[in-house]
Amino acid sequence: MITLAPRAPSMLSDFEVTFPTEIDIVMFRTFKAPRALVWDLWTRAEHVRRWWGPHGFENEICEMDVRPGGRFRLGMVAPDGTPCPCEGTYIEVVAPERLVYEGMPHVHPCGSGLPPESRVTITFKEEGANTRLTLHAKMLSPERVQAAVDQGFAIGWADGFERLEALAMEQQNERNPKSGHRFSESIARQEDGRFEIVTSHRFAASPQELFALFADPAHLTQWWGPDGFTSSVPVFDFREGGEFRIVMHGPDGRDHDNHKRFVEIVENERIVFDHIQPTHEFRMSIEYVADGDHTDMIWRMDFAPSEHEELLKTFIPQANEQNFERLDAYLKSRKP
Known part of the structure; x- marks a missing residue:
C-alpha cells in the first residue's frame, strides 16, 4: 500500500496525486498562466533553478540541454546543507506539449524529483488562459515507488508546483504592465x-x-x-x-x-x-x-x-x- 506523509490540507489545494498502478505516480496541477510561459519556466535553466524542489531548498547548479539525448543536472541543497543532486537524460522534447526524461542511477530514493532509473513524462495542456500540467513517473518496482513517497517525492513536487506558480505570476507581472500577455x-x-x-x-x-x-x-x-x-x-x-x-x-x-x-x-x-x-x-x-x-x-x-x-x-x-x-x-x- 502507498502511504503519503502528513501534510496540511490547505497546501494540497489545486494539486492532485494518484497511483494508477503499483509502479506509477501521476500528479496534476492547473497553473494560472499560458502554456508558452509554463513551458518556458520548465525548459530554461535560469528559471528552473528558482523553483525546482520543496520550499527552503536551493539549486546551486542547474545545467540543461533541452533536446532528445541532452542531459540535465541540478545541484539541489536542503536547508540543512544536505546535497540532493538530480541528473537525467531527455528522451523526447515536443514544444510546448511534452517532455520525457529518464533518471540516472542515484542513491537518493526520491531522486530529488527524478527517481533513479525512472521515466518521467510531463504534458502541458491548454485550458483557456490556464495550463493543465500532468507529471507521470513510472518506476522500476513498487518498492521504488514506496521509497520515493517515504522520502517526500509527492510532497516535494506539491511544493515545487507552488513555487512554479509563484514564479509564473511574477513573470506575467514583469512582462505585462498592461492587460494581456506580453x-x-x-x-x-x-x-x-x-x-x-x-x-x-x-x-x-x-x-x-x-x-x-x-x-x-x-x-x-x-x-x-x-x-x-x-x-x-x-x-x-x-x-x-x-x-x-x-x-x-x-x-x-x-x-x-x-x-x-x-x-x-x-x-x-x-x-x-x-x-x-x-x-x-x-x-x-x-x-x-x-x-x-x-x-x-x-x-x-x-x-x-x-x-x-x-x-x-x-x-x-x-x-x-x-x-x-x-x-x-x-x-x-x-x-x-
Missing part, C-alpha cells in the same frame, strides 16, 4: 506536412516606431537574433521582390548567412518575406497591431516540411522570445 506562441501542423509557428509580443510603442526599427538596417542589426548573437546586413533592398541578406554571428564564433526575399510590405502594418534555406524554408509575416498606446507584434512563420521539424518547434519559440526581449531593450534605450 509573449505568446502557438504551433499548428497542416495536412500537407507544413507547420506554422506563431509568436507575439506586446510593446509600449506605436506601429510606426516598431516598423521603423526593422526598415532601417542600422536599427535592425542592434536587436535581430537570439541572446548572444550579433548581426550584419550586407544586402537590404526594402521593397517587394527585393533581396534581404542578414548574417548572424553566433557566440560560438560561427556565422549563419540567411538569405531572404521580400514578398509584401505595407508600411506600419505588415512585412512579409521568404526565408530561403535548404534545411528550413519558411515564409514569415510580421504584423503590427495597435492597441491604444501599445502594439502587438506578431510573427507568423509558415514552414515547409522539414526533417528538422521537432528541433525547430523547440528552438524557434525560445529564440523568438529572446529576440523580442532584445528589441524591447533597444526600444527602451532610445526613449528618454
